Amino acid sequence: MSNFFDKSDLSRKDADKIVSDTLQNCDDGELYLEDTKSESILLDDNKIKSSSYSSDLGFGFRAITGEVVAYSHSNEISKDSLKKSSENLKSTLKSMKGTYNHDISRSNKKFYEDINPLEQKTLNSKLEVLNKVNEYLRKKDNSVKQVTTSFAGEQKSVEIIRSGGEVLTDVRPLIRFNVSVMLEKNGRKETGVYGIGGRQSYDEYLKNDNWKTVCEEAFRIASVNLESKPAPAGEMKVVLGPGWPAILIHEAIGHGLEGDFNRKKTSAFHDLMGQKVASEGVTIVDDGTIDNRRGSLTIDDEGTPTEKTVLIENGILKNFMQDRLNARLMNTKSTGSGRRENYRHVVLPRMRNTMMMSGNQTQEEMIKSVDKGIFAVSFGGGQVDITSGKFVFNCTEAYEINNGKIGSPIKGATLIGDGPSILKEVSMVGNDMMLDPGIGTCGKAGQGVPVGVAQPSILIDKMTVGGTKL
Amino acid sequence: MVKDQEYLRSKASYCLDLAKKLGATGSSVTVGHSISETVNFRNNTLDESNRSDGLAISIETYLGKKRSSISSSNLLDDNIKTLIEKCFETTKNTPEDEFNSLPDKELLAKEIKNLNLYDETHFDNEKKIEYLKELESVASSEEKIVNTESSFTENKSNFILANSDGFCNGYKSSSFSASCVTVAKDENSMERDYEFTSKRHLSDIKGAKELGEKASEQTIRKLSPNKIGSEKISIIFDKRIAKGMLGAFAGAISSNAIARGTSFLKDKINEQIFSETINVIDKPDMIKGVGSQIFDSEGVKSDTLNLIQNGILKNYLVDTYNGKKLNLKSNGRCGGTTNLYFDNGKISFEDLLKTNSKHIYVTETIGHGSNLVTGDYSVGATGFLIENGEFKFPVNEITIAGNFKDMFKNITLASDLDFEYSVNSPTMMIEGMTVAGK
Numbered sequence: 001m002s003n004f005f006d007k008s009d010l011s012r013k014d015a016d017k018i019v020s021d022t023l024q025n026c027d028d029g030e031l032y033l034e035d036t037k038s039e040s041i042l043l044d045d046n047k048i049k050s051s052s053y054s055s056d057l058g059f060g061f062r063a064i065t066g067e068v069v070a071y072s073h074s075n076e077i078s079k080d081s082l083k084k085s086s087e088n089l090k091s092t093l094k095s096m097k098g099t100y101n102h103d104i105s106r107s108n109k110k111f112y113e114d115i116n117p118l119e120q121k122t123l124n125s126k127l128e129v130l131n132k133v134n135e136y137l138r139k140k141d142n143s144v145k146q147v148t149t150s151f152a153g154e155q156k157s158v159e160i161i162r163s164g165g166e167v168l169t170d171v172r173p174l175i176r177f178n179v180s181v182m183l184e185k186n187g188r189k190e191t192g193v194y195g196i197g198g199r200q201s202y203d204e205y206l207k208n209d210n211w212k213t214v215c216e217e218a219f220r221i222a223s224v225n226l227e228s229k230p231a232p233a234g235e236m237k238v239v240l241g242p243g244w245p246a247i248l249i250h251e252a253i254g255h256g257l258e259g260d261f262n263r264k265k266t267s268a269f270h271d272l273m274g275q276k277v278a279s280e281g282v283t284i285v286d287d288g289t290i291d292n293r294r295g296s297l298t299i300d301d302e303g304t305p306t307e308k309t310v311l312i313e314n315g316i317l318k319n320f321m322q323d324r325l326n327a328r329l330m331n332t333k334s335t336g337s338g339r340r341e342n343y344r345h346v347v348l349p350r351m352r353n354t355m356m357m358s359g360n361q362t363q364e365e366m367i368k369s370v371d372k373g374i375f376a377v378s379f380g381g382g383q384v385d386i387t388s389g390k391f392v393f394n395c396t397e398a399y400e401i402n403n404g405k406i407g408s409p410i411k412g413a414t415l416i417g418d419g420p421s422i423l424k425e426v427s428m429v430g431n432d433m434m435l436d437p438g439i440g441t442c443g444k445a446g447q448g449v450p451v452g453v454a455q456p457s458i459l460i461d462k463m464t465v466g467g468t469k470l
Numbered sequence: 471m472v473k474d475q476e477y478l479r480s481k482a483s484y485c486l487d488l489a490k491k492l493g494a495t496g497s498s499v500t501v502g503h504s505i506s507e508t509v510n511f512r513n514n515t516l517d518e519s520n521r522s523d524g525l526a527i528s529i530e531t532y533l534g535k536k537r538s539s540i541s542s543s544n545l546l547d548d549n550i551k552t553l554i555e556k557c558f559e560t561t562k563n564t565p566e567d568e569f570n571s572l573p574d575k576e577l578l579a580k581e582i583k584n585l586n587l588y589d590e591t592h593f594d595n596e597k598k599i600e601y602l603k604e605l606e607s608v609a610s611s612e613e614k615i616v617n618t619e620s621s622f623t624e625n626k627s628n629f630i631l632a633n634s635d636g637f638c639n640g641y642k643s644s645s646f647s648a649s650c651v652t653v654a655k656d657e658n659s660m661e662r663d664y665e666f667t668s669k670r671h672l673s674d675i676k677g678a679k680e681l682g683e684k685a686s687e688q689t690i691r692k693l694s695p696n697k698i699g700s701e702k703i704s705i706i707f708d709k710r711i712a713k714g715m716l717g718a719f720a721g722a723i724s725s726n727a728i729a730r731g732t733s734f735l736k737d738k739i740n741e742q743i744f745s746e747t748i749n750v751i752d753k754p755d756m757i758k759g760v761g762s763q764i765f766d767s768e769g770v771k772s773d774t775l776n777l778i779q780n781g782i783l784k785n786y787l788v789d790t791y792n793g794k795k796l797n798l799k800s801n802g803r804c805g806g807t808t809n810l811y812f813d814n815g816k817i818s819f820e821d822l823l824k825t826n827s828k829h830i831y832v833t834e835t836i837g838h839g840s841n842l843v844t845g846d847y848s849v850g851a852t853g854f855l856i857e858n859g860e861f862k863f864p865v866n867e868i869t870i871a872g873n874f875k876d877m878f879k880n881i882t883l884a885s886d887l888d889f890e891y892s893v894n895s896p897t898m899m900i901e902g903m904t905v906a907g908k
Contacts (some may be wrong), residue, residue: 007548464908
């Protein structure tokens with residue numbers, strides 16, 4: 001755990017005093033201190049292209065009264081700098097008066113260990129793995145023309161000081177291992193990308209020569225795409241594979257259920273609470289409490305312990321995801337979903353691990369039931385327009401389905417749908433729920449945070465596929 | 471106040487000296503300081519104020535052909551010392567790469583032209599609030615507008631780039647930006663749209679009234695959209711989307727993608743990429759330009775580049791490392807393009823709308839559907855159906871798809887270019903793309 005005060009002229013006592021003094025007439029707020037050590041090591045084009053290390057230290061000071069948020073941040077942890085921030089907050093809120101809410105829940109549960117993954121593996125042994133990946137793939141097939149592989153790791157220590165001197169802390173490890181391969185055959189080039197990661201040491205993810213599995217998967221995706229035909233264009237049935245394709249849930253439903261958009265009534269879901277928004281059998285949760293997952297958090301960035309929040313139960317909309325600000329204004333409780341990219345950013349309600357629960361059908365049954373459609377196995381990114389509810393995601397591995405059988409692979413295409421209605425088109429839910437491999441980053445208002453997704457195979461009766469073949 | 475050059479220089483030379491003392495054969499350091507203040511409004515009331523004060527340092531050390539880098543926001547001498555030691559330790563343990571080197575000395579910027587990139591005016595929060603009040607009262611005046619969110623940001627920054635070959639330069643810059651996002655609602659739908667302005671100088675930004683009116687008008691006209699059938703149809707891209715084509719083009723001609731062989735434009739120098747009428751220019755020395763720079767992030771002087779001349783690809787965007795790999799000299803584009811634009815076409819906006827009896831006019835795209843390895847393009851879109859030059863009705867939940875190789879050859883540009891942003895395009899028509907809808 002970082003000691004934020006040992007090299008500063010600011011003592012913990014001073015900080016407490018400035019915080020309590022600044023927030024005395026406010027509804028909420030806190031001083032958020034953060035110390036992040038991160039590294040990235042990249043092998044590309046047969047060479048170690050970069051090895052970099054970064055150390056980022058700073059604070060974000062927030063005061064809230066009514067709906068107004070005042071925020072000031074700096075990377076200089078000093079008495080002077082904190083006082084300047086305090087004045088800045090006070091001047092924004094000078095004409096307002098609130099009552100500080102001291103209530104914050106506590107829990108002893110932890111969902112990952114206090115480790116520093118950067119120090120648990122030497123630079124040389126990281127370089128060794130990257131070189132092995134490069135050699136393995138280049139030897140595997142002479143269609144391999146480019147290999148990029150990388151390690152990224154960080155340890156983030158946070159400390160939250162609330163008015164009255166309450167202190168909450170967390171140490172968050174996070175790692176990611178990635179392989180990207182480009183193949184060239186008969187003048188065609190295609191890439192395949194795969195990665196793994198989470199909140200444990202590098203070696204936990206690399207044991208049993210697991211790096212080979214990652215290589216094989218990247219290679220397999222690229223090989224499939226070398227044979228791909230133009231994708232069809234128009235409305236059709238879509239079968240989604242289990243695991244990572246759940247970014248459909250994240251885009252179509254997840255963002256629209258974040259508290260801020262619903263308080264502001266700019267989400268297509270804001271007036272649908274308690275109503276049927278999905279087919280029967282569809283249950284979706286957002287869970288911050290799964291051990292060592294990329295999207296898990298022991299406490300959120302306001303200090304609230306995370307939880308498993310039921311968003312949709314058997315088709316009915318049950319809850320939004322809340323931070324303290326939106327919860328207070330909507331007369332409900334924080335769900336431990338208040339997150340920020342780092343101390344430079346304000347807290348927003350965000351997803352953690354968003355998951356659709358298993359049903360009892362099989363993927364086989366789904367494919368058999370489709371006359372004409374596509375089977376989507378892997379995706380790149382997605383995006384949503386919260387207000388209109390329209391969302392997209394990009395296939396990176398997909399196949400056509402003809403008369404109940406899987407046919408040729410098809411080129412990457414964008415799929416587009418309507419969030420509030422898409423889950424009503426889900427006609428089968430598989431029994432094969434799977435978590436993603438731990439690689440997701442979600443962007444909102446310019447802030448990226450690590451997230452996870454999970455789902456079983458599902459059949460969607462109608463979606464628009466953005467191919468070129470009419 | 472943003473830190474002055476003297477302070478940044480002293481930090482930079484402390485780093486270079488220390489790296490040398492440790493035994494580094496070369497090093498380079500960037501020290502920057504930036505202060506920004508933002509005020510957000512929502513539905514005609516103050517929503518958020520945000521002050522950001524950030525120092526940042528990044529250091530690269532070389533030992534022969536070995537290199538590694540560190541960055542930090544903690545500028546205490548103590549911390550910098552620990553980090554440089556760590557950096558140099560990592561450098562020693564990193565394998566050699568024959569292409570690693572500081573930029574060629576003769577390419578470094580010698581003269582620092584004044585491009586008028588800094589406006590010292592301080593627009594204090596009270597004034598930002600006045601601006602946003604006016605903006606929101608205009609934006610929300612139409613009954614159909616149910617939510618408005620707007621924002622004003624003022625940023626001042628200063629930096630120094632120094633390396634062990636004696637380069638040591640930097641300069642101040644500023645930006646003033648305002649944006650407005652509005653939500654409109656009718657019995658059939660709820661829609662969102664926006665308007666945005668960003669300039670180096672305060673006096674050049676769009677007025678509050680203009681911004682609010684435009685956001686509101688652009689949102690209301692999207693209400694009650696239809697989905698259309700799937701077909702091949704000519705597409706007109708609004709300027710704000712057309713400039714995205716340049717972003718994809720710039721990504722595909724970056725020397726990094728070319729050297730790695732992961733671009734559909736590899737080995738296309740001196741070949742016809744666009745139709746003969748198309749010219750693409752990257753001009754770093756525009757006075758007050760949003761993307762202007764005097765040198766790139768390695769200190770290499772940047773000159774104007776004619777990237778596409780009469781449809782022919784003339785240059786890649788080259789930095790030192792990838793330049794050495796490709797046997798090309800850096801053209802000062804480490805960090806990408808500067809002020810990038812398509813030159814004007816010959817046809818007016820009005821005439822462009824009439825070139826076919828039917829068009830889709832795209833005002834927004836969503837998704838990351840550009841594949842720069844294959845050139846395949848597929849994104850979600852919203853816009854309007856145009857018939858005989860007239861806007862008929864709004865369209866959404868469609869996708870548009872094609873391949874850049876074909877799309878680039880089928881571009882027709884209108885003559886309505888202006889220099890609002892760092893990447894700019896006139897209104898653009900592309901024929902032969904596929905729309906997927908019902």
